[in-house]
Amino acid sequence: NAGVMQNPRHLVRRRGQEARLRCSPMKGHSHVYWYRQLPEEGLKFMVYLQKENIIDESGMPKERFSAEFPKEGPSILRIQQVVRGDSAAYFCASSPGLAGTDTQYFGPGTRLTVL
Amino acid sequence: AQSVTQLDSQVPVFEEAPVELRCNYSSSVSVYLFWYVQYPNQGLQLLLKYLSGSTLVKGINGFEAEFNKSQTSFHLRKPSVHISDTAEYFCAVSGSFRDTGRRALTFGSGTRLQVQP
Numbered sequence: 001n002a003g004v005m006q007n008p009r010h011l012v013r014r015r016g017q018e019a020r021l022r023c024s025p026m027k028g029h030s031h032v033y034w035y036r037q038l039p040e041e042g043l044k045f046m047v048y049l050q051k052e053n054i055i056d057e058s059g060m061p062k063e064r065f066s067a068e069f070p071k072e073g074p075s076i077l078r079i080q081q082v083v084r085g086d087s088a089a090y091f092c093a094s095s096p097g098l099a100g101t102d103t104q105y106f107g108p109g110t111r112l113t114v115l
Numbered sequence: 116a117q118s119v120t121q122l123d124s125q126v127p128v129f130e131e132a133p134v135e136l137r138c139n140y141s142s143s144v145s146v147y148l149f150w151y152v153q154y155p156n157q158g159l160q161l162l163l164k165y166l167s168g169s170t171l172v173k174g175i176n177g178f179e180a181e182f183n184k185s186q187t188s189f190h191l192r193k194p195s196v197h198i199s200d201t202a203e204y205f206c207a208v209s210g211s212f213r214d215t216g217r218r219a220l221t222f223g224s225g226t227r228l229q230v231q232p
Contacts, residue, residue, distance in 0.1 A: 004158075035221065042205055044158075045219035056219060091158060095218070104220060106151070106159040 002027065004094050005074075012113045016017035018078040019086070021110045024111040027096030033104055034067060037089040049075060050097070082114045116147045117142040123168050129231050130198055136191040136226045138206030148189040149207040149220065150180055155213035159205065165189065176200070 005024040013019050025032050031050055046102040048056040049069040053068055060067070064082075069075040089111045093104035122137045140146060147166050151159040163174025170182040180191045189206060206223040 006158075029219065035220075035222075042224045043207075045221070048218055051133075059219065083185040093159075093220075097218075103149070103161065103164060104218075105161065108158040111156075 004092055005107055006092050006107035006110050007110040008110060009108060010111050011115070012115065013082050014115050015083055016081050019082050019112055019114075021077040021079075021092075021112070023077070023092030023094075023107060025075070025092075026105055029094035029096050030103075031095045031097040032069050033093040033095075034075075034077050035091045035093065037091060037109075039088070042093060044087050046077075079112075082112075084114045087112055087114045116144070117210060117221045118158065119206050119208050119221055119223035121206055121226050123220045123226050124224065125227045125229065127197055127229045127231060131195045133194050134196050134200075134215060134228065136204050136206075136228065138189045138191065138223060139188055140189065140206075140208045141189075142210060146181075148182060149209075150174065150178070150189075150191050152176075153203040153225075155203065156200075162191070162204075171215045194232050195219050196228070197230060198230050200228060203227050213228060 004026055021080050023070045033048050034046040036046055037043045045059040047060050047067045053072050054112045062082045089109045092107045095104045119143045120139045128134045141167050149164045150162040150164050153159050161166050162178050163172045165182045173179045178193050180189055182189050203225045205225050207220040
């Protein structure tokens, strides 16, 4: 049973470009979460999605950031017009979303570097 | 709102010595508690979790943690550490979806465990 997949593992962008990060949840999981880890800090929640729905985006910056989880295909975190402060590790997690459990399983992360 | 405090940013320890990594949380509702480990340049791996029931929770790699509701703590322990335990350890909390309407995890800032020979 494959775990959570993220690609690319490393992404380099110049200021002003777009970054697109992909996440494929574990088989059977319909809930996806995105977190950001700045250097020397813990993970901060960004957004929680189910198929075709954004459930909680309280941690998303108001501008330039968007996320989707289409009916088919991976979840996408999109950052437009990247700035140096966007350099971080972005982690995706998934869960089955069943009542009584909130265990989230994490992918290996995408490390974004903005030059 | 929920928050997690990991009191020690770094914990150096000698191989085969015991270790305790401290975690305190605050929450106005019942919580689920987790410890994750992160090896260099890797994702987070679940060590153990407390959802309900017995307050002493056993996890992988010989780790265990005890939920103490009165002290709002969930400290992680291992009786004898190995070099391979060197990593970053994160404590995290979430509330039940029914209470909070949210599933997001709130993480502490992490504790770097450095096991020395």
